[in-house]
Amino acid sequence: MISINEFVRKLKAELGDWMSRRIEDQLETEVEAWLHRRPHERRQGMERRGTGAVCCRCATRHAQAFSRNGHRPRQLVTTVGVLTFWLPRVVCDCGGSVHIPFSILSPYQRWWQDVVEQVDRWANLGLSLRQMQHEIGDQMHTQVGLRTLNNRVQTVAEPVEMTLTSVPPIIMLDAIWVTLLAPTGTSQEDKIGRQRVMKVGEQVCILVALGLYPQSQRWGILGWILADSESQAAWERLLLPLEERGLYRQRGVELFIHDGDKGLIAALNRLYPHIPHQRCLFHKLRNLWQAIQPPQPLTPTEARQFKRNLIQQAAAIFRATTIHDACRLRDDFCHQWQSTQSALVATLRRDWPQSIAFYCVLDRFPDWPWHTLRTTSLLERVNRMLRRLFRAAGAYHSTAGLLATVSRVLSPMRLI
Numbered sequence: 001m002i003s004i005n006e007f008v009r010k011l012k013a014e015l016g017d018w019m020s021r022r023i024e025d026q027l028e029t030e031v032e033a034w035l036h037r038r039p040h041e042r043r044q045g046m047e048r049r050g051t052g053a054v055c056c057r058c059a060t061r062h063a064q065a066f067s068r069n070g071h072r073p074r075q076l077v078t079t080v081g082v083l084t085f086w087l088p089r090v091v092c093d094c095g096g097s098v099h100i101p102f103s104i105l106s107p108y109q110r111w112w113q114d115v116v117e118q119v120d121r122w123a124n125l126g127l128s129l130r131q132m133q134h135e136i137g138d139q140m141h142t143q144v145g146l147r148t149l150n151n152r153v154q155t156v157a158e159p160v161e162m163t164l165t166s167v168p169p170i171i172m173l174d175a176i177w178v179t180l181l182a183p184t185g186t187s188q189e190d191k192i193g194r195q196r197v198m199k200v201g202e203q204v205c206i207l208v209a210l211g212l213y214p215q216s217q218r219w220g221i222l223g224w225i226l227a228d229s230e231s232q233a234a235w236e237r238l239l240l241p242l243e244e245r246g247l248y249r250q251r252g253v254e255l256f257i258h259d260g261d262k263g264l265i266a267a268l269n270r271l272y273p274h275i276p277h278q279r280c281l282f283h284k285l286r287n288l289w290q291a292i293q294p295p296q297p298l299t300p301t302e303a304r305q306f307k308r309n310l311i312q313q314a315a316a317i318f319r320a321t322t323i324h325d326a327c328r329l330r331d332d333f334c335h336q337w338q339s340t341q342s343a344l345v346a347t348l349r350r351d352w353p354q355s356i357a358f359y360c361v362l363d364r365f366p367d368w369p370w371h372t373l374r375t376t377s378l379l380e381r382v383n384r385m386l387r388r389l390f391r392a393a394g395a396y397h398s399t400a401g402l403l404a405t406v407s408r409v410l411s412p413m414r415l416i
Contacts, residue, residue: 019078023105026104027085031090034053051063052101053066055096055098056096056097057095058096067090069089070089072086073087076110077140079139124409164222164246165416168222168253169214169255170213170373173207173376173379174259177205183197199397204226205234206386207230208382209223209224212372214373215367217369220414220415221410221415224406225238235261236271240271249274249275253275256272256278257277257278259280260279260351277357279354282377282380285314287347288311292307292310292341293344294307310337310344318356323360358370
């Protein structure tokens with residue numbers, strides 16, 4: 001009886017042989033199309049016709065000057081293993097080799113497209129280069145260098161900055177922090193005598209802007225940059241190019257939503273002073289939760305229940321129908337808890353105009369969903385995808401690798 005593993009190995013071997021034959025057939029078909037004649041068909045008497053193939057020596061493109069010159073072996077790494085097939089050779093009358101623009105094979109190509117896509121999927125899942133190398137060895141029975149894998153992982157197309165065809169009314173802004181290793185200028189000898197550049201971890205942040213259309217719930221990423229901090233200058237480096245692409249009030253921007261960072265607020269006040277800035281209520285309620293001081297003596301369970309009841313009262317303020325009702329509920333809440341929860345009341349009053357800015361938008365657009373105007377939860381879900389990869393990496397050794405990771409996640413979500 002044959003085992004399942006042996007059966008699968010034989011099946012993959014047969015599949016590899018079949019793929020090699022199909023590749024050879026396709027290559028022969030393309031050579032025939034570029035030369036405008038079948039194998040063993042004489043060139044004499046044929047009309048002089050141009051072709052997409054070109055001689056590497058004399059640069060001629062006349063098919064009548066080209067002739068077949070046998071085959072040479074070629075290998076290609078695929079997800080079913082390493083395929084060996086015969087590549088057609090074509091020469092010119094001048095003696096030079098002829099470059100044939102094959103549709104399924106590029107010059108010096110070692111990986112086929114299925115392997116490239118598999119490596120991209122592994123990169124999106126957060127696998128390390130050594131894990132990818134191990135998987136390729138197990139699945140494809142070949143070895144690939146770490147540098148080759150690293151070059152592939154970092155090969156990400158740069159986004160093209162174009163004028164926005166339409167401007168989303170709601171803009172969410174947030175930052176996500178990550179560790180980047182920077183060289184210290186010194187080196188140290190490792191266990192096998194190699195000189196290794198010493199690096200130290202530094203915290204950098206990715207500033208992200210997300211646009212939302214509340215009525216259709218369509219959304220997308222507008223842009224992102226790598227910055228050393230969440231300073232006003234850093235946020236302006238993100239916002240100024242967006243303004244040049246058409247992100248301003250006259251084209252439909254109605255509200256900015258953010259987490260209350262001081263540098264971001266300063267940048268928005270300078271660039272968009274006439275557009276409301278909404279403080280994310282999730283962050284606001286989190287600060288209120290931290291400001292609550294449960295009375296003594298209470299057990300941990302009773303203290304959590306006390307804080308839960310109190311935060312529910314505070315959250316009800318922001319669910320009021322109108323801005324006047326919200327202000328009335330705030331005053332009642334502050335009057336009730338001023339003597340026993342002064343820190344909570346102070347936190348609630350702080351940034352109050354920015355905490356209720358969404359009411360200004362609802363007055364003009366009452367049919368827009370409330371939940372899309374009060375928090376940055378949508379952008380936080382996008383950031384969660386980045387954090388998953390950042391946690392798997394731990395720290396990045398280069399800016400190129402970090403930006404490639406960010407681009408893999410955010411580029412497919414870009415708004416054009």
